[in-house]
Amino acid sequence: MATGGSSIYKGSDLIYDLSCSKCEENDLNTEAQHFCPECEHHLCNKCVKIHEEYFKKHAVYGRGDIHKWATFSMDRCDQHGKELEVLCDDHQELCCSVCVSLNHRLCKSISHLPDRAKGFHEKAEFRQLSAAVDKMRNRLDEMKKAGRKDQAKLKDSYKKIVAEIKFLRKEIDAILDQIEKATIEQLDNMIGDLEKDVNDDVVKCVKMNDQLKNMMEKINQMIGKRKETNAYIGYRKCTAKLTQADNLIGKIQRKPKEEIQYEFDKTIEPFLKSLKTFGFSEVKGSEANKNCAYQVVKSTQYNVRMKQETELCSITGICELPNGHIVISDGGSNSSIKLLNSQFEVIDHFDLPGPNDLCSIAANEVAVAVGTDTKKDEVQIIKVAQGRLQKKRKFTTDYICFSIAHHENQLYVGSKTALYQHTMDGRLVKKIHEDKSGKLTVVRCAVSPDGEIIYVSNFDGNKLISLDRCGRVLSSFTDPELQSVSGLCVSPSGLVFVSGGSSDTVIQVDSEGTKKLATLARKADGMNTPIALCLVENTSTLVVGGQKEDDIVVLQLGKI
Structure with a gap:
């Protein structure tokens, strides 16, 4: 969306994000710099002077108060303020000319609103x-x-x-x-x-x-x-x-x-x-919700490999943003971070050597554990704005960065055999946990919503470890269906899911990490070395990514 003096060219005509309502009536195209909520008119600098002469008591807002501009008008686009002209049949969205130019140029079917509306008021x-x-x-x-x-x-x-x-x-x-x-x-x-x-x-x-x-x-x-x-x-x-x-x-x-x-x-x-x-302090019923067992109602696969990529994808991390977009790390030969829309289509990406795990840290920010098996790995902070990924800042570590989780302005970074706690600016707080009994004892980590339990998936030990804040082991969970424990996620309400890489299974465990509640998916459901898990809670869907697999699997869940 253009702002200030910016614009988008379509042929020889200038298309503004918001055009002057009065100028449009005279077939003129001028960018709006003001808005009158009482008249519901967008006004340019010239027309606003005439408006103020006739309507001295009307409150008029400039670009500096654009958040106060009208958000609803029956026949105008909520986003651009222009007249609604067509319906995108592909997306079932009402569109103005700017909407079509920006977002629906590739859509196959677009209908003229007067044609679609003919006789509609007589319909039941x-x-x-x-x-x-x-x-x-x-x-x-x-x-x-x-x-x-x-x-x-x-x-x-x-x-x-x-x-x-x-x-x-x-x-x-x-x-x-x-x-x-x-x-x-x-x-x-x-x-x-x-x-x-x-x-x-x-x-x-x-x-x-x-x-x-x-x-x-x-x-x-x-x-x-x-x-x-x-x-x-x-x-x-x-x-x-x-x-x-x-x-x-x-x-x-x-x-x-x-x-x-x-x-x-x-x-x-x-x-x-x-x-x-x-x-x-606890909300009544919350314990029952986070220990409620789920089952898979539907399984759907979405291809996330881009045309220019010659190698299979290896999805090593998945997280959801508040706006419904999904960010994934392709940690294989492609080495990239990808942004998916709510239809799980890749809408942006950039190359990043060695991306392992990632997690959401703010409304529009993601932290990525970047590892190259050296003692100078890093945590990369990425900003997501207007459907684009942007590198924001980073900090280096003295250990291998293999997994990452976030809770209340604290980052928890795993390094294959140890788990560390950092502040958001990268300062090391402490080493929370270490297990040198194998080479992969801290594969993924997650934190309970209240911050009281830290979960760690132990690949070599075939178990899920639950720790308290000080790193003391609270419980150790194993199950025959869970081999080579790898993927791990905890939802905002406390639901816990864990996957077995070699057993190709995803199971749900209780909030304490002590017992299995349900086996959600197996190889027959599309599981292929599942290592990345993310629950989209508002739609009850579990997104699963695997190694050397171009598809992510979206599991629609329902309560048992």
């Missing part, structure tokens, strides 16, 4: 339209009322849970207060015993000091006939007292110096730090 389907609209509006009103009730219930639940949280906090505070009181009482008893012992020694020293002082005062005061005798007696007694004093000092000095040391319980602080919340 048109006459029934009003009743159908009324019925749908009533249903929408009922849903709105039900939604309001649900909102009120949610608010009540929220208030109740917050009150319970605050009550629990008070109980915890009371327990901590009691623990603090008991600890201080223990300390008081201990210091009382120590202080008594030290005080006894102090009292003995004071007493001995006073005795020596008194004896010397009496010796110095001696007079009269027995002066010499008394001096001798005083000397002997004082000498004996000095010996007692020396013994007292020695006894006190030989006592070990006692001081109070307190060793806190080392489990308390780490335990409290390990708690992220007081409990677990």
